[in-house]
Amino acid sequence: xxxxxxxxxxxxxxxxxxxxxxxxxxxxxxxxxxxxxxxxxxxxxxxxxxxxxxxxxxxxxxxxxxxxxxxxxxxxxxxxxxxxxxxxxxxxxxxxxxxxxxxxxxxxxxxxxxxxxxxxxxxxxxxxxxxxxxxxxxxxxxxxxxxxxxxxxxxxxxxxxxxxxxxxxxxxxxxxxxxxxxxxxxxxxxxxxxxxxxxxxxxxxxxxxxxxxxxxxxxxxxxxxxxxxxxxxxxxxxxxxxxxxxxxxxxxxxxxxxxxxxxxxxxxxxxxxxxxxxxxxxxxxxxxxxxxxxxxxxxxxxxxxxxxxxxxxxxxxxxxxxxxxxxxxxxxxxxxxxxxxxxxxxxxxxxxxxxxx
Amino acid sequence: xxxxxxxxxxxxxxxxxxxxxxxxxxxxxxxxxxxxxxxxxxxxxxxxxxxxxxxxxxxxxxxxxxxxxxxxxxxxxxxxxxxxxxxxxxxxxxxxxxxxxxxxxxxxxxxxxxxxxxxxxxxxxxxxxxxxxxxxxxxxxxxxxxxxxxxxxxxxxxxxxxxxxxxxxxxxxxxxxxxxxxxxxxxxxxxxxxxxxxxxxxxxxxxxxxxxxxxxxxxxxxxxxxxxxxxxxxxxxxxxxxxxxxxxxxxxxxxxxxxxxxxxxxxxxxx
Numbered sequence: 001x002x003x004x005x006x007x008x009x010x011x012x013x014x015x016x017x018x019x020x021x022x023x024x025x026x027x028x029x030x031x032x033x034x035x036x037x038x039x040x041x042x043x044x045x046x047x048x049x050x051x052x053x054x055x056x057x058x059x060x061x062x063x064x065x066x067x068x069x070x071x072x073x074x075x076x077x078x079x080x081x082x083x084x085x086x087x088x089x090x091x092x093x094x095x096x097x098x099x100x101x102x103x104x105x106x107x108x109x110x111x112x113x114x115x116x117x118x119x120x121x122x123x124x125x126x127x128x129x130x131x132x133x134x135x136x137x138x139x140x141x142x143x144x145x146x147x148x149x150x151x152x153x154x155x156x157x158x159x160x161x162x163x164x165x166x167x168x169x170x171x172x173x174x175x176x177x178x179x180x181x182x183x184x185x186x187x188x189x190x191x192x193x194x195x196x197x198x199x200x201x202x203x204x205x206x207x208x209x210x211x212x213x214x215x216x217x218x219x220x221x222x223x224x225x226x227x228x229x230x231x232x233x234x235x236x237x238x239x240x241x242x243x244x245x246x247x248x249x250x251x252x253x254x255x256x257x258x259x260x261x262x263x264x265x266x267x268x269x270x271x272x273x274x275x276x277x278x279x280x281x282x283x284x285x286x287x288x289x290x291x292x293x294x295x296x297x298x299x300x301x302x303x304x305x306x307x308x309x310x311x312x313x314x315x316x317x318x319x320x321x322x323x324x325x326x327x328x329x330x331x332x333x334x335x336x337x338x339x340x341x342x343x344x345x346x347x348x349x350x351x352x353x354x355x356x357x
Numbered sequence: 358x359x360x361x362x363x364x365x366x367x368x369x370x371x372x373x374x375x376x377x378x379x380x381x382x383x384x385x386x387x388x389x390x391x392x393x394x395x396x397x398x399x400x401x402x403x404x405x406x407x408x409x410x411x412x413x414x415x416x417x418x419x420x421x422x423x424x425x426x427x428x429x430x431x432x433x434x435x436x437x438x439x440x441x442x443x444x445x446x447x448x449x450x451x452x453x454x455x456x457x458x459x460x461x462x463x464x465x466x467x468x469x470x471x472x473x474x475x476x477x478x479x480x481x482x483x484x485x486x487x488x489x490x491x492x493x494x495x496x497x498x499x500x501x502x503x504x505x506x507x508x509x510x511x512x513x514x515x516x517x518x519x520x521x522x523x524x525x526x527x528x529x530x531x532x533x534x535x536x537x538x539x540x541x542x543x544x545x546x547x548x549x550x551x552x553x554x555x556x557x558x559x560x561x562x563x564x565x566x567x568x569x570x571x572x573x574x575x576x577x578x579x580x581x582x583x584x585x586x587x588x589x590x591x592x593x594x595x596x597x598x599x600x601x602x603x604x605x606x607x608x609x610x611x612x613x614x615x616x617x618x619x620x621x622x623x624x625x626x627x628x
Contacts, residue, residue: 018587025580032573032621064568124566167476193479194561205563315563322565329552336548340541 011075012082020076027072031063073121080118084111106342113335116328123325131319139212139228139311146316151200152178156188158312160209166267171206173312175199191314207315211250213274214307219300230311234279237301245303248275252308254289262289274305358416359474365409366430370468372402373437373461380454387521392450399453403437410434417474422490423481425618429467431490432614435498436460439539443502447535451525455505463501466615485557492549497610499543500582504607506536510600533596536603537589544582551575570621574613581606 010016034055035046043052043061059066091111098104134147143154157174170193176186177199189197189204196205212230216223217237225238229247237243253265254273262275277287278298290296296303379395410431413421421427440456443449509516510532517523527535554572559565566572585602588594 014587014591018584018591021580021584021587025577025584028573028577028580031568032570032577032617036568163476165476168479169476170479170482194483194485194557196560196563203563205560207563317563322559325565326552326556329548329555332548333545333552336541336545340545 008082011079012086013079014083017076017079017083020072020079024072024076027063027069030060031069034060034063036064037062073125077118077121080114084114084118087111102342106338109335109337109339109343111335112331112338116331116333116335118328119331120325120328123321123323123328127319127321127325130321131317133318134316135207135313136316137210137230137311137313139230139309142228146177146202149200149202150179150181151202152180153314153316154178154186155312155314158209158310160310171209171312173206173314175204175314177202177204201318203317203319205315205317207313209310209312211252212309212311213247213250213272213305215245215247216304216306217245218302218304224301228309228311240301242281243298243301244279246277246279247305248277248287250274250308251289254291256289269308272305272308274308276303276305358412359472362409362412362416363472365405365412366468369402369406369409370461370464372398372405373433373457373464376402376453377457377461380451380457384451384454384519384521392453395453395457396444396450399437399457400441403434403441406430406434406437413474419477420487420490422487422494423477424470424475426467426470426472428490428494428614429463429470431494432497433460433464433467435494436463436501437498439495439498439502439542440505443535443539447527447531449525449527449535451522452505452509455509456502459501459505480561483557483561485553485560488553489550489557492546492553496543496546496550497614499539499546500578500603500607500610503536503539503543503603504610506532506539507600507603507607510536511597511604529596533589533599536600540582540585540603540606544579544586547575547579547582551579570617571613574609574617578606578609578613581609 035042038046038061040052040056043055046052047055055061059068063069088111091107095104095107098107132147132149134149136144136146136153138144138155140155140157143152145152154176155173156176157172159170159172161169161172163169172190172192174188174190175197176188178184178186179200187199189199191197191204191206193206196203198204210231212228214226215229215235216226217235218224219239225235227235229235229245231247231250234244234246237245249262251262251264251273252267252269252271254271255263255265257263262273264273265271272292274290274292275287276290276296278285278296285298288296290303290305292306294304376395376399379391379398383389383391383395410421413427413430422431436456437460440452440460444452444456509526510529513526513529513532516526526532551572554575555565558567558572581602585599585606588602589599
């Protein structure tokens with residue numbers, strides 16, 4: 001019992017808090033200096049085999065999710081919780097003794113700050129553990145299911161607002177989301193960068209954009225299939241599942257730079273070039289650039305790329321603990337304000353207007 | 358407007374340099390008149406600096422707080438402002454000789470950056486950016502003052518051999534208190550910076566915290582100053598220990614601002 005008390009006293013102590021903070025700062029620093037979430041081969045190529053082994057062994061490749069980082073954070077939460085619980089009775093007593101409202105409130109600064117940090121860590125950690133994240137991309141007119149939510153999203157419109165110098169001012173997507181199981185009527189929203197939209201408890205963010213093209217496949221003289229394919233995506237030939245056309249990249253104003261490869265002169269699709277590769281039974285047969293109007297022939301099949309257009313990538317997220325984390329943040333600000341500017345002044349800390357006196 | 362800003366910026370740089378020399382002369386000559394001249398030049402430079410930043414904002418058609426040059430010049434502005442405030446508030450005149458070299462180095466760093474005005478990418482077009490960066494300017498300025506005070510604290514004994522400085526530098530207890538005041542201000546504003554940045558990041562990138570190097574280093578800085586505040590409460594650490602942390606904290610501030618942008622790529626690496 002005595003030992004337990006000693007342990008609890010240490011865990012709730014300021015000394016322990018300082019030790020944890022210093023270790024946390026060190027762990028954060030190292031984590032920021034090592035590029036995160038790369039493979040062993042990547043680290044070995046960048047540093048050396050020995051360093052790569054050390055990085056992986058010490059979980060520095062994913063420092064912010066490592067067992068020791070979680071352990072330090074957990075101990076910090078425990079420290080803050082115990083500290084606040086232990087201090088609460090004496091704080092209430094001291095508050096009762098203070099004469100003015102200002103002094104009474106001011107006494108709670110550190111306690112409120114600690115509570116804020118605790119809520120912030122809890123909100124962030126719980127959010128990390130429970131959040132759901134989906135991505136949906138396509139061109140106007142396309143619909144797609146949103147993960148396992150049972151919702152379907154239709155992209156009604158996608159605009160890229162350009163300035164006079166061709167730089168992008170804003171990306172805007174108009175979407176409608178349907179809860180098909182409940183109603184045939186959807187809910188619409190407009191979202192742009194910095195202006196997410198909330199629908200059905202999910203938050204929709206305008207994430208990025210890219211190029212898409214219409215891929216037309218003919219077998220002999222007959223139209224076999226036509227689909228809009230985004231760059232980075234592939235199309236399986238309808239009657240030959242072992243034959244796949246992969247749309248690697250799009251060059252709106254194609255130019256072949258000697259020694260460097262394909263490039264684009266501008267962002268306007270004035271001379272479209274489509275970089276593709278063909279896979280047969282999982283093996284790459286070849287890769288090349290197809291210009292607008294050109295046809296790729298593979299046995300009986302002829303493939304044509306056309307109608308380049310921008311697609312929108314929408315990030316969809318549900319994090320029920322964001323508000324808890326932000327409540328923690330507000331408490332931190334409030335607590336610091338109380339601590340620094342409302343706190344009852346101790347006689348020895350009284351400022352002298354003339355510091356040199 | 359941008360041409361006016363350019364001219365004003367040059368005058369500001371010269372003013373800060375002259376003010377710095379003026380403060381050195383004040384200490385060497387031990388005459389109050391030189392303080393008044395140096396202080397006047399610093400204040401004049403500061404007013405022009407404010408006008409220059411406003412001109413930049415008008416010329417660019419947006420808040421002038423979005424690239425390395427704009428933040429560097431605003432950082433120097435914040436340092437100068439907080440330097441003036443603390444000098445006046447605590448009547449600590451010789452502090453000018455210690456703060457002005459830091460201000461001059463920062464505006465010198467700004468002068469080395471590209472002054473080109475570029476259009477903002479969509480993610481940077483947010484009102485939260487204004488709150489995020491302007492609170493950072495005050496925070497960094499206050500931490501710059503605490504750094505200078507930490508240095509003065511650590512050199513206090515050596516400086517006391519110089520009779521004039523001994524008379525005009527507060528005793529260690531008061532130095533520690535002024536340093537605490539500047540750290541407290543910086544800590545409050547750094548917290549605002551991190552929280553407004555998190556709100557902005559959530560709206561722009563869909564995640565309020567993604568362990569981006571700059572986010573991480575601002576957290577490291579926050580932790581260092583949190584340690585500072587806790588150390589001051591512990592017996593025996595007030596004074597020297599706290600002063601060392603005030604110095605380390607500002608090194609972290611500089612790394613967060615310059616080091617991360619230069620050495621570690623991330624979403625904050627807007628050039």
